[in-house]
Amino acid sequence: MRAWEIVSDGGVDALALNENPMPAPGPGQVVVKIHASSINYRDLTTIEDPVTRKLPYPTIPNSDAAGEIVALGAGVEGLAVGDRVASCFFEDWPAGPISAAIMGTALGGAHPGVLAEHVVLSAGGVIPIPDHLTWRQAATLPCAALTAWHALSEPHPVQPGETVLLLGTGGVSVFAQQFCRMMGVRTIATSSSDAKLERMRELGAMETINYRDTPDWDRTVRQLTDGAGVDRVIEVGGPGTLQKSIAATRVGGHVALIGILSGVAGTVSPTDIMRKSITVRGIYVGSRQMFAEMNAAISHHQLEPVIDETFAFEDARSAYHRMRNAGHFGKLVIDVA
Secondary structure, three states, rough: OEEEOOOOOOOOOHOEEEEEOOOOOOOEEEEEEEEEEEEEEHHHHHHHHHOOOOOOOOOOOOOOEEEEEEEOOOOOOOOOOOEEEEEEOOOOOOOOOOOHHHHOOOEEOHHHHHHOOEEEEEEHEEEOOOOOOHHHHHOHHHHHHHHHHHHOOOOOOHHHHOOEEEEOOOHHHHHHHHHHHHOOOOOEEOOOOOOHHHHHHHOOOOOEEOOOOOOOHHHHHHHHHHOOOOEEEEEEOOOHHHHHHHHHHEEEEEEEEEHHHHHOOOOOHHHHHHHHHOEEEEEOOOHHHHHHHHHHHHHHHHHOOEEEEOOHHHHHHHHHHHHHHOOOOOOEEOOOO
């Protein structure tokens, strides 16, 4: 079977499509024939900088995939050959709080990834996918969708009538918009593209702000909330946007800190967090239990993920270049088999 592998620190163009032996499941494992894999910014940065992450060569990238089980290892219960499943970002996070041990089971990092025709995964590291979703759609769920779901449901779910600020129009923010719409939650979305903001309005965003035209977008957010600020922020920018997100949040509000798309540089005033009693909470994807709860909601509302572009397996490098160019809206998906 074929697999894309990181074989050096040469970046995307150095990825190698290699022939590997067909995997066999060990006790408690399953073999999944992968049909589609979606990519995340984290996958791109892993390929671009495997040295900092101390990854061995070769390493298969990507955490997100959907496919069908083709073999079961000894002791596997509750799963069958032919089941349609998605990978879990963490192979061993069934429920409860995250831990250092759980973080050591991330696919496409500490554990081999899923950009291959067949992969071996822990039986607890796969989950049934909603019946109405295609392979491509289901492959978008493990990281971006679950991250958005976690950010909106913990430490307590957002409530109808509340307002959530969404930064950008990548996979997490687009899923957050879709979830907010089905939860009856008002949203304010930001982007540097008017065309993308129009698409967010089509998905239900109540207000939109072009942050290039409006650099002080935090003030505009407060104006749109009668001076109070939003109840929650889906913060994917990182240090470069965090201070403005804090300023845009109401007293007692929440900031779900997810990404660093704006880079690692920036200044944050802890005094503003303290004075407004704001909770800033790091979000690192989510547990299998959260995944199951999210899938139930997706099935109930017949939600369909937004896919920007799909790439052939042999052209996987182009998907990462598209991610680096940051022109996409929603998810980028690679067809595998």
